[in-house]
Amino acid sequence: MEFADVNYINKKYKKNYERIFENNIVKNQLILGNDVNKFETDFSIFNHAKFCKTVNSGYDALYLALLFLRKNTKKRKVIVQSHSFYASFSSIIAAGFEILALDTSTCNFNLDIEQLKHYMSDDIAAVLNVRLYGISGNSIEILKLCKSYNAYFIEDCAQSHGIIEQSKKLFNYKKYAQAYSFYPTKNLGALGDGGAVLTNDKKLADFVCSYRDYGKKTKFEHKYLGINSRMDTLQASILRFKLKKLNYINSIRRKKIIYYSKRIDPEKILIKLPYLNINEKKLAPHVFPIFPKNKNKLIRNFKKKNIVFNYHYPYSIHNFKDIFGNKLFIKECEISVKMANNVISVPFGCHLKSEEQDLIIDIINN
Ligand SMILES: Cc1ncc(COP(=O)(O)O)c(C=O)c1O
Numbered sequence: 218m219e220f221a222d223v224n225y226i227n228k229k230y231k232k233n234y235e236r237i238f239e240n241n242i243v244k245n246q247l248i249l250g251n252d253v254n255k256f257e258t259d260f261s262i263f264n265h266a267k268f269c270k271t272v273n274s275g276y277d278a279l280y281l282a283l284l285f286l287r288k289n290t291k292k293r294k295v296i297v298q299s300h301s302f303y304a305s306f307s308s309i310i311a312a313g314f315e316i317l318a319l320d321t322s323t324c325n326f327n328l329d330i331e332q333l334k335h336y337m338s339d340d341i342a343a344v345l346n347v348r349l350y351g352i353s354g355n356s357i358e359i360l361k362l363c364k365s366y367n368a369y370f371i372e373d374c375a376q377s378h379g380i381i382e383q384s385k386k387l388f389n390y391k392k393y394a395q396a397y398s399f400y401p402t403k404n405l406g407a408l409g410d411g412g413a414v415l416t417n418d419k420k421l422a423d424f425v426c427s428y429r430d431y432g433k434k435t436k437f438e439h440k441y442l443g444i445n446s447r448m449d450t451l452q453a454s455i456l457r458f459k460l461k462k463l464n465y466i467n468s469i470r471r472k473k474i475i476y477y478s479k480r481i482d483p484e485k486i487l488i489k490l491p492y493l494n495i496n497e498k499k500l501a502p503h504v505f506p507i508f509p510k511n512k513n514k515l516i517r518n519f520k521k522k523n524i525v526f527n528y529h530y531p532y533s534i535h536n537f538k539d540i541f542g543n544k545l546f547i548k549e550c551e552i553s554v555k556m557a558n559n560v561i562s563v564p565f566g567c568h569l570k571s572e573e574q575d576l577i578i579d580i581i582n583n
Pocket of ligand 1: 276347398399409410
């Protein structure tokens, strides 16, 4: 039994990929070719955003959105939840901001809205909410707060491709952006690295477009310092093809997570699974982490039965105090620490058969 479905999906579409490879070789536009523009149009329409600008990773998408903000504000603090993938934190520091780290909500694994209300202030340049594990949380409430404090609102959507609920309303705020990763295991994954920034702000879109290509203004003129974060045309062609399958893939993933959620004994779990209480429009499950009361025992039992597992993530922002130094301020983050200490992710994806899910459920429950 494989942990994720990346292999299963890629095998299923192998013939389609081969045709895409051939077309790319014939067209000979290997970087930032026509399909990059076409994917940017497709993905922006899909998400109800005016602009989509692709880059080379989810990290670059976050970094460039934040860097644009850094150049346009005197404020220096960005709020983020304390439990997420490392890039949700490091991109903030790299763009020149300080982090104010708040807790993660047990209702949706996004930023804790009550804490955010408490700590939001005129000093906050941006709120970075992570739609962790493929759940979207209180985005509209966060939007309202950001509007009233004239702050940017950036959502890390690296794990939530396909959630478009309330997108029009969110993108209507000029200071709103979404950052995506197309890392191969993502629900919309490329065959290599990739990422994108979505926004209705033309200035941000133009900035990303220039900065990703050495800060170019024209072929031989440079406007910014710039980096190289151009998307390969081949990846864009693959993503264009896979975007058409995304809603279907997410619908299967939702069924599998509901199946798990209905059968796992809540008595064995430390942090309750929220999935049965989440509107399906706010759910595009990416991985399936659980927080068992006895993680070590579960690990032993998984090993005995050869069940592969992983951790999303065995750390919280506290683990990076040395790296982020005096740029990191952490408030009460009890849940984030509890998540990091107790998390274990079990096999999840379209490839799983119900007998395989039953076996995993049985091990967790017994
Ligand atoms: C929540 C989150 N943010 C950011 C990233 C960074 O994306 P990438 O690996 O494409 O740089 C990831 C990818 O794993 C992620 O899961």
